[in-house]
Amino acid sequence: MASTQGSSPRTNGKVITILSIDGGGVRGIIPAVILYSLEAELQRIDGPNARIADYFDVIAGTSTGSIVTALLTTPYTPPNPPANASKTNPPPNASITNRPREAKEIPEFYKKHGPAIFQKRKAPHNSNSGSSLMAVIGFFKDQLKDKLESFLNIRYDNSTLQLTVDEEVGTIRLADTLTDVLIPAYDIEHRKLVTFSSHQERNKVPKSSLPLRQAVLGSAAAPTYFPRHHFQADGKIYNLVDGGMAANNPTLLAIREAINIFGSRDDNSPFDWILDLKRGIPPLASLLFETSADMVDTYTSIFLGGGQNSRHQFLRIQDYTLNPKQLKMDKATEDNFNNLINIAKQLLDKPVSFPSSWIGLEPTTTNRNALGRFANDLSKIRGDAAKKLSRR
Template structure:
């Protein structure tokens, strides 16, 4: 969403460039240990967690400066909402393009915003900066500590901005702004993968844990896992409630009444991955290649919805497929199976394109 240096109406990178960008730079942002024995590497990793951030973050900062330069938040091509957390004030701070355009003190450089939201505790150091027009200092860490799944944050900020746009609307565009309501929202939520498995932790074992065990156990951090999953799951429940149950679509199917409406909210998340695939920092060539494979397979999986009673993701069956008929649709020369994440994304793109043309 950062503007291209040669054409400010075009993005710095296209979506298709993301995979190669990660492959090129992730191994340098998260350099892997060169110690020969795996057990020795694991022991060293544990020690580093108690002596400071695992990575210095110098390469990431240099890369962001090279790519983004002095570009500020208000210059983004699309409206962005980026959650961070100020450890000095012990309060979440949400950077948005809309507020940056109205208040220069809320218009920091994109380099600082990116460093802030990347500063995951124990992995990368906290980021301190000052913004133009602001006398305060920002002491930032990754916003995931407050909004591990930022979907609800995006919805609430859009509603706030919707009210503001109506207040500031001129007579010329007031009618168009009034037509934009929460009911017309489309939510696309892309997860980063989850290794959550039933039975991973239990009361019998955890009741004997001390501080060290809660922080580090079997190459994972139970306390961080629990807080992260709980935060993300609560968002799924809240968003599902906001969009309400799809009683009309599934009124004769009691098993599906507990899912949010089908076409308003699309959550794509890879479940039950290995610890390595869910790791923040295992940037080996093999792991990055395996992650790419997971993403490709995920596109052709059926659309899933969180069951608001059980908290589990469940695939939504296709009525025609259950009768033995598989339905495909041709899209740009490819046959795409209906009911899959790939097809749902195409449908989303069509709806957004039609809405843009309508405006």
């Protein structure tokens, strides 16, 4: 079952819930606002202590999505807790030691730290950054070599990104997240996808010491923006760049992870709720990544049975109407963040979108209404799980 450290049971044994968050730089504020809306609805139903991590068996995030994943699933100490707060007398909305932060704080995280992370400082042109981009070139082989060579100069160093992740995530191990998480990255030395799994790390003997921050920094090391992330843990050496190189949409990886944790299901509804959060269709330069990501949605809908029945299992929220200026992943200005927040709020009132395999099916509800239904079902699932646990 999913990790229960500092968190209540979230599965009733019959239903598995998955949250998937794509990459996209500063555009990660869009799914952050969506999650704020979902958590607010859960708090309306279950009380102010409800947190996203309480309701999902697996949370997967790529690139900036890995940062959101970490913020949602790690214990959080409020910056100014009440003077009388302690382990035995926690503040009303979050305990000191073992509860995650509220989702409403994540949009503010982007606004606070984004400008410094994407400040115009070029990384040193050394073997680290150079080999990173050359490995990316090798990944795409000769047909894209000329285009990628124009990006050989990394735009930003990663010192502020590292400092920010260190401050927000701390020293917590990947094995100790408050629910099971999955974070993909791409190893440029071995030319392969690496998936960091809290479930796998927790079940290693001896228990893994791999820090969560290392997985996040590896997944967020976007080529052309940041240098690769190099580290050693548990006897392995990693040279990582953005997980979007191979899995910008981690939904299928999350499904595989759930199967690894819970086993295959005998019925026709193996995963009753999957929430897939995206952040807009990017310009042509990222088309290859996004084509692959959209195919993941199609495969997911097929896996769930396709057509009308899948609507009740797979909710994807994405805006297809953003213009190129709104899609820059490093435009970390106050005006742009406010625009992206407004875009997310407007997206909530737009009709639900469906994977390409469902073209021709008329939307029946808005994203906001779908999230409301989602929240009610999640609350019921968690309530059934708590009752089941109390009877043991």
